[in-house]
Amino acid sequence: MAGIGFRLKRLIVEDTGTGWLRAHLYGAVLAAGPWLLSIGTLGTLALLSRDLIGDAAHARFQVIVVYTYTFSLITTGAAHMVVTRQLADELYVGRIGTLVVSYRLTVGVTALAHLALGALFYALAPGLEPALRVFGVMLLVVVSCIWMVMIYLGAAQDYASVVAAFFAGSLVSLLAALALGRGLGTTGYLGGFLLGQAGILFVLCARVERELAAVRIPEAVNLTHAFVRYPELIAAGLLYNAAIAVDRIAFWIAPTGRPIAGWFHASLYDAPIFLCYLSVVPSLAIFLVSVETDFYDRYREYYGVATKHGTLQQVLEAKRAMTACLRDSLRRLLVAQAPLTLLLMALAPWIAAGLGLDGLQLGILRCGLVGALLHVLCLFGGIVLLYFDRRRAAAEVAGVFLAGNAVFTVITLLVGPRSYGLGYPLAALLGCVWAYHRIEQTLDDLEYLTFAGQPMAPEASPVESSPTASA
Amino acid sequence: MSAPPPADVCLILEGTYPYVTGGVSAWIHQLVNALPELRFAIFHISATSGETHEPRYTLPPNVVSLVDVGIHGGDEPSGKGHHAMDPASWETIWRYHEELKDGRVDGLGDLLRDISPHQGAGPSVHDYIYGKPSWEIVRRLYDSRASHISFLDYFWTWRFTHLPMFRLLHAPVPEAALYHTVSTGWAGLVAATQRVRRDRPMLLTEHGIYSRERRMEIDQAEWIYVQRQAPMTLPAGPGFFKELWTRLFEHLSRLTYAHADRIVTIFEGNRQAQIRDGADPAKTLVVPNGINMEPLAALPRLAAAAGEFRIGFVGRVVPIKDVKTFIRAVRIVSAALPGARAIIAGPGDEDPRYLDECRVLAATLGVAERVEFTGRVDVKQIYPRIDVLVLTSISEGLPLVILEAAAAGIPVVSTDVGACRELLEGSQPADRALGASGLVTGLADPGATAQAILSLARDPGMREEMGRAARNRVRAHYQESDLVRRYREIYTDMIGPRER
Numbered sequence: 001m002a003g004i005g006f007r008l009k010r011l012i013v014e015d016t017g018t019g020w021l022r023a024h025l026y027g028a029v030l031a032a033g034p035w036l037l038s039i040g041t042l043g044t045l046a047l048l049s050r051d052l053i054g055d056a057a058h059a060r061f062q063v064i065v066v067y068t069y070t071f072s073l074i075t076t077g078a079a080h081m082v083v084t085r086q087l088a089d090e091l092y093v094g095r096i097g098t099l100v101v102s103y104r105l106t107v108g109v110t111a112l113a114h115l116a117l118g119a120l121f122y123a124l125a126p127g128l129e130p131a132l133r134v135f136g137v138m139l140l141v142v143v144s145c146i147w148m149v150m151i152y153l154g155a156a157q158d159y160a161s162v163v164a165a166f167f168a169g170s171l172v173s174l175l176a177a178l179a180l181g182r183g184l185g186t187t188g189y190l191g192g193f194l195l196g197q198a199g200i201l202f203v204l205c206a207r208v209e210r211e212l213a214a215v216r217i218p219e220a221v222n223l224t225h226a227f228v229r230y231p232e233l234i235a236a237g238l239l240y241n242a243a244i245a246v247d248r249i250a251f252w253i254a255p256t257g258r259p260i261a262g263w264f265h266a267s268l269y270d271a272p273i274f275l276c277y278l279s280v281v282p283s284l285a286i287f288l289v290s291v292e293t294d295f296y297d298r299y300r301e302y303y304g305v306a307t308k309h310g311t312l313q314q315v316l317e318a319k320r321a322m323t324a325c326l327r328d329s330l331r332r333l334l335v336a337q338a339p340l341t342l343l344l345m346a347l348a349p350w351i352a353a354g355l356g357l358d359g360l361q362l363g364i365l366r367c368g369l370v371g372a373l374l375h376v377l378c379l380f381g382g383i384v385l386l387y388f389d390r391r392r393a394a395a396e397v398a399g400v401f402l403a404g405n406a407v408f409t410v411i412t413l414l415v416g417p418r419s420y421g422l423g424y425p426l427a428a429l430l431g432c433v434w435a436y437h438r439i440e441q442t443l444d445d446l447e448y449l450t451f452a453g454q455p456m457a458p459e460a461s462p463v464e465s466s467p468t469a470s471a
Numbered sequence: 472m473s474a475p476p477p478a479d480v481c482l483i484l485e486g487t488y489p490y491v492t493g494g495v496s497a498w499i500h501q502l503v504n505a506l507p508e509l510r511f512a513i514f515h516i517s518a519t520s521g522e523t524h525e526p527r528y529t530l531p532p533n534v535v536s537l538v539d540v541g542i543h544g545g546d547e548p549s550g551k552g553h554h555a556m557d558p559a560s561w562e563t564i565w566r567y568h569e570e571l572k573d574g575r576v577d578g579l580g581d582l583l584r585d586i587s588p589h590q591g592a593g594p595s596v597h598d599y600i601y602g603k604p605s606w607e608i609v610r611r612l613y614d615s616r617a618s619h620i621s622f623l624d625y626f627w628t629w630r631f632t633h634l635p636m637f638r639l640l641h642a643p644v645p646e647a648a649l650y651h652t653v654s655t656g657w658a659g660l661v662a663a664t665q666r667v668r669r670d671r672p673m674l675l676t677e678h679g680i681y682s683r684e685r686r687m688e689i690d691q692a693e694w695i696y697v698q699r700q701a702p703m704t705l706p707a708g709p710g711f712f713k714e715l716w717t718r719l720f721e722h723l724s725r726l727t728y729a730h731a732d733r734i735v736t737i738f739e740g741n742r743q744a745q746i747r748d749g750a751d752p753a754k755t756l757v758v759p760n761g762i763n764m765e766p767l768a769a770l771p772r773l774a775a776a777a778g779e780f781r782i783g784f785v786g787r788v789v790p791i792k793d794v795k796t797f798i799r800a801v802r803i804v805s806a807a808l809p810g811a812r813a814i815i816a817g818p819g820d821e822d823p824r825y826l827d828e829c830r831v832l833a834a835t836l837g838v839a840e841r842v843e844f845t846g847r848v849d850v851k852q853i854y855p856r857i858d859v860l861v862l863t864s865i866s867e868g869l870p871l872v873i874l875e876a877a878a879a880g881i882p883v884v885s886t887d888v889g890a891c892r893e894l895l896e897g898s899q900p901a902d903r904a905l906g907a908s909g910l911v912t913g914l915a916d917p918g919a920t921a922q923a924i925l926s927l928a929r930d931p932g933m934r935e936e937m938g939r940a941a942r943n944r945v946r947a948h949y950q951e952s953d954l955v956r957r958y959r960e961i962y963t964d965m966i967g968p969r970e971r
Contacts, residue, residue, distance in 0.1 A: 457546040
């Protein structure tokens, strides 16, 4: 009967490594990083390879890689946030021993599932050489495993080696693809690219294994409990990753899609949109830093005052300070990103010319730049909601973004080329509006949610009912 | 499963019969067994929810139903009530709390009519604990009364104090012609709720004064947050939250007194305490506990050896009985009376450390040879071989041992606690006229206890006289048959005669 909420206690745990709900922020940034880096690698490859191999061979390689990234993000999306959260829960209660089991289980299941999925797909997909099919399956397994391993690297907090691994691996991918692609065409290209990505996975796994070597006694863990417990996180992860792909998929399926190799399509929409994603890299960095430094301090202050016998007046003061800080973070983000986006929009004709994009793609590029800006705002809105454990609201935001992106993109496809590219910014705007509406509600009600949202008794769960949890 | 027949009397009990043994449980068992013509339903309140308890008594056949409800612990399944809390009723709730502040409890009727007119109606327990309307009211109360205090503790104190109320508001209380609660507190709240909702008569029997017992517990409690002025300083007073808990139980007692049609207690001192706590004197009456005196009266007296004087202590060896004062008194007596011997008859397993301390004390005082610890024993073995019974308790209600000793014709030396003085000197004039059946002393005063024992030891005539007065007093006022007759009268008076 001590009278502190069981969930509340976790929010103020003195910082000894990973914060608790903070894990979602790192999860998002860590997922965005490799995605952007691989776009960079692909782009560089595209620029460098134009003279080396024929356009057709390169295009065949590129669609396979793009499809692999796009669909592996969706297939792993359902598990990504749940595993992230489950890991944060376990780390909070200090059950390090469960990491060994949950890590190997996660990676093992991911690998096997994607092996089966990839094998089925490439067995049925027409018009591919046998070697290409084998490499395609392997790339799918490697990439999807990378997404899941990243979760555990977030827990290890060794970002320097992650970044180093990605840059080194991408460089290997680039060089090997160029070297092998020269003689072997598409197969060589894909084989070389796969080599670098496999290298990344190997280094990441080795890094996690080194961390796990310190664990003496592995503990059993039931991952399915986490899935039962956090259905909103399954939805949030799946819907968000589907949302960022659905516009491109629509362009592939529609008459705008050019068949490249059997089932694989490409469209005029791909290149400008990938460029737009790259434009928000500064925002990711700014948001990570400002949330981590200013906001997180205020956040801890708020929960500290709430749980350490503060008066309601003090709690509300701390909330005001935190709210102000959150608005300030967003303002700073806009102040940094908006001029960059505007500048890029102004420079768009030259960029398009430099990269060989046509007039229609220039329009998509301009729309996409605005879309990407709104997209990061929407993403951050979702992350902020997760900071306050508003899992359902976060799932709603992803759902709104997905629905908007699907519906608006299809409408633009029906309306005609002049409207191409408008779907994405409109959908992101809708997602933003929903996210900030939910954040406002959350902040308005925060003290109610903070106190009255606490359960009367610990939930019966493998995490909280464990003996260490009651200590 | 067919519904049990409607009961004549629904007993509302808290932490006692039939799950816990003790004085009150024995009393209930005695009463229910002695009134076979009445059908009893039992509504029992346990501290912790989600536990199943095994009855420690064989229930008599006239107990037609038994319901056990836990009030603390566990969580409430999410579920919406029949209707959300109506904003108009917020004002009623607010007004009720304002009245409580002034010590008024007559708003219960309005409150129940607005939020929960019958069992299951109104918001669910989950709505109350987690809902926004409750939150708004708690905040408003906090702002107006406690804004300087830790909100976290205020909020959780509200939850812990109100969860039992919300649960009891929805608890399945059996249908009965009369609701008889055997304490104030949570049981009293249930009875008052039935009084208001069903408009049936309500009877209260209070053995110990509930609000006082709770206050002693709360003063000792370590789980209640006490705000300190600065680190390493001692708090001033019991602290806001301890006072809040104490006030809660005072409110519950006052609420019970206000709604009960009759208020019974076991001795005059308690009746006065109830009146001081707000009970209407016109509703109060005293029905003392009673014993079946014949088996004890028939016990033989075993003569003492020449020069020997046997001092008895009957009861659990626990601090509240202050056995150490008894041992010190024995030491003083033995200095003047070399033949003095003492028997401490009662279990010591409840507080083994205290038992050890008592043994060490006896050894230190050099009376270890004279003091015999019997452990758990049949008291019928003890009364025949003692010349005086001594009580040194620092708190008592109406101690059964005094009645037993009296039935056996043994004079008593007792501290002036609970009903002891009434039992030894009589309460009304007619009772007083029977003469004293023992001597009353101050608390924790070994010298006074020893003097009283010595004066009895030196005056066999006085012992004889007191023994006779004791038997007469028990026969006149403290017989089990009297107790049963009084309750039969009270029940009949409240619900009419019942024939089976």
